[in-house]
Amino acid sequence: MNRTELDLDALARLARLALTPEEKATFARQLAELLGHIERLSQVDVSNVEPSAHAHPQHNVWQEDEPRPGLLPAEALRNAPAQRDQMIAVPKVVE
Amino acid sequence: MTSSTTPLHYLSLAEAAAALAAGRVSSAELTDAVIARAEAVEPRLRALLSADPASARAQAQASDARRAGGGSLGPLDGIPIGLKDVIAVRDQPLTAGSRMLEKFISPYDATVTRRLREAGAVLYGRHNCDEFAMGSSTENSAFHPTGNPWALDRVPGGSSGGSAAALAAGEALATLGSDTGGSIRQPAALCGVVGLKPTYGRVSRFGLVAYASSLDQIGPFGRTVEDVALVLQAIAGHDERDSTSVGAAAEDFAAALSAPSVPRRLGLPREYFGEGLDPEVAVAVERAVTHYRELGCEVREVSLPHTPYCLDTYYVLATAEASSNLARYDGIRYGHRCAAPRDLHDLYFRSRAEGFGAEVKRRIILGTYVLSSGYYDAYYLRAQKVRTLVRQDFLRAFEQVDALLTPTSPIPAFRRGEKANPLAMYLCDIYTIGANLAGLPAMSVPCGFTRAGLPVGFQLIGKPLGESELLAIGHAYDRVHQWGRRRPNL
Numbered sequence: 001m002n003r004t005e006l007d008l009d010a011l012a013r014l015a016r017l018a019l020t021p022e023e024k025a026t027f028a029r030q031l032a033e034l035l036g037h038i039e040r041l042s043q044v045d046v047s048n049v050e051p052s053a054h055a056h057p058q059h060n061v062w063q064e065d066e067p068r069p070g071l072l073p074a075e076a077l078r079n080a081p082a083q084r085d086q087m088i089a090v091p092k093v094v095e
Numbered sequence: 096m097t098s099s100t101t102p103l104h105y106l107s108l109a110e111a112a113a114a115l116a117a118g119r120v121s122s123a124e125l126t127d128a129v130i131a132r133a134e135a136v137e138p139r140l141r142a143l144l145s146a147d148p149a150s151a152r153a154q155a156q157a158s159d160a161r162r163a164g165g166g167s168l169g170p171l172d173g174i175p176i177g178l179k180d181v182i183a184v185r186d187q188p189l190t191a192g193s194r195m196l197e198k199f200i201s202p203y204d205a206t207v208t209r210r211l212r213e214a215g216a217v218l219y220g221r222h223n224c225d226e227f228a229m230g231s232s233t234e235n236s237a238f239h240p241t242g243n244p245w246a247l248d249r250v251p252g253g254s255s256g257g258s259a260a261a262l263a264a265g266e267a268l269a270t271l272g273s274d275t276g277g278s279i280r281q282p283a284a285l286c287g288v289v290g291l292k293p294t295y296g297r298v299s300r301f302g303l304v305a306y307a308s309s310l311d312q313i314g315p316f317g318r319t320v321e322d323v324a325l326v327l328q329a330i331a332g333h334d335e336r337d338s339t340s341v342g343a344a345a346e347d348f349a350a351a352l353s354a355p356s357v358p359r360r361l362g363l364p365r366e367y368f369g370e371g372l373d374p375e376v377a378v379a380v381e382r383a384v385t386h387y388r389e390l391g392c393e394v395r396e397v398s399l400p401h402t403p404y405c406l407d408t409y410y411v412l413a414t415a416e417a418s419s420n421l422a423r424y425d426g427i428r429y430g431h432r433c434a435a436p437r438d439l440h441d442l443y444f445r446s447r448a449e450g451f452g453a454e455v456k457r458r459i460i461l462g463t464y465v466l467s468s469g470y471y472d473a474y475y476l477r478a479q480k481v482r483t484l485v486r487q488d489f490l491r492a493f494e495q496v497d498a499l500l501t502p503t504s505p506i507p508a509f510r511r512g513e514k515a516n517p518l519a520m521y522l523c524d525i526y527t528i529g530a531n532l533a534g535l536p537a538m539s540v541p542c543g544f545t546r547a548g549l550p551v552g553f554q555l556i557g558k559p560l561g562e563s564e565l566l567a568i569g570h571a572y573d574r575v576h577q578w579g580r581r582r583p584n585l
Contacts, residue, residue: 006464008460011460011467015418015447015459015460016422016425016444017444017447017451017456017459018448019448019456023453026453027456027457027460030457030516030517031457031460031461033517033518034461034518035464037406037407038407038410038411038474040403040404041404041408041411041477041478041481044401044480044481044484046477046480046481046484049481049484050480050483051482051483052483052486053309054295054339054534055295055309055482055531055532055534056295056296056341056559058338058339061335061338063335076202078202079202079429079430080429081426081427081429081430081432082432088427091436091438091439091441091442092438093439
């Protein structure tokens, strides 16, 4: 686990998160300390060990595609930060 | 402790259910007592983020009318129960302790909420928590910290600190929290009440604000193990709206308490009694072990050799899942949206920057890193493999013993602001994380106080879907000691 210096700008971009210079400096320091701790995982022999995505084996669950009662438009839009004509309003995406 | 000397808001759920059934008290009286208590203590304790007394009183009246008509719904009918503010209650706020959801109103009930309603419970109070359930002290709430009822300048634990503190302070007769790495058990220990994290999949998460979906589980807080069994009975069971829900056959958890024989083999994992364990916590837990020996239990030392890697495994898996789960908060469909966005990207970046607090941002960044190209195998995939080894450790131990007994938290309640370093805070969960990684049921049971008067709890960890055994073992101690019935001077 050879780790290069944390690129906070790249990570913030991937996470769609605007960070202040102070946040970047603080997080870089704290995350370096945490990753130093986490690197102890490299001591564990995991050869021939299967990964567990869940504690218990999980299988896909199917159900019939049947119509059933759901939220009314007004209920579904109740928490929308901006709306117009029973739709969520967003900034223009295509020029 | 008899109910004649106990204020209504400090009755155990079982006592209150008996009093309701006998007509000695009404749900309206119980509910009024809890509301009055909340009004008296909240200015100092601040365990609630919101409450709707009018709705609670209406639910109580409906319960009393049902009972008068001979149609009681069972032991929870008319009992005031509060919920951590990560569990959806239709038409009530659901903030998850975050500015991101400050104005969010739930459009529907969580499955646990629906099940409590069907059992007749009176829903009262939305409890404070660490933002998006990320934390061990409730200090990460975007709104305010919560005091520990036993020492107001100390934390109640977290992330379900408000739910533990509200119960210990008499603001409900039982509460629900959620537990991803110890968020029910650690605050239960720090506040002196019982807290159970059920087996992964035992309780539906439909309507729970997601943090780390392979670890999250909803569970009850109660003053006694019996109370916790009664609430689990109401909320457990298969739910087609949660694909991780286990299709286990229905069990009678309360009946399990009166089982003629208690499982007798207890294991003490040696890795849980080493460096970092507060001496006073160790003494209180040792006394509980002695009690079990006196009950005729066979107590033996066992080993869970991958315990030193649990914390690291957890912080890789949980932050990875969180970075993915919290991508949904984009300022578009619900949640905070920044003012006057320049374009769509600006809307995403600034809405999330303004809506999330420091701990949430830290975990999103760490989760983004461990999932990013080039690091996935070294961190995320490796952590998933270590998780397999952790689970195998537990299953091997359960070939020798029926349950494991450990301290719940290495230390009693600490002072607000004492753990400013993230790693120091993360170490609070060192004994609780293993049960989440392995998906096992685990319960904190109060077992005394430090000289300074701070509660201590021990943890019982059981086999997958072994809640009945776990509750029976816990009850064998708790019915005698009843530490959760002690009342703080608040």
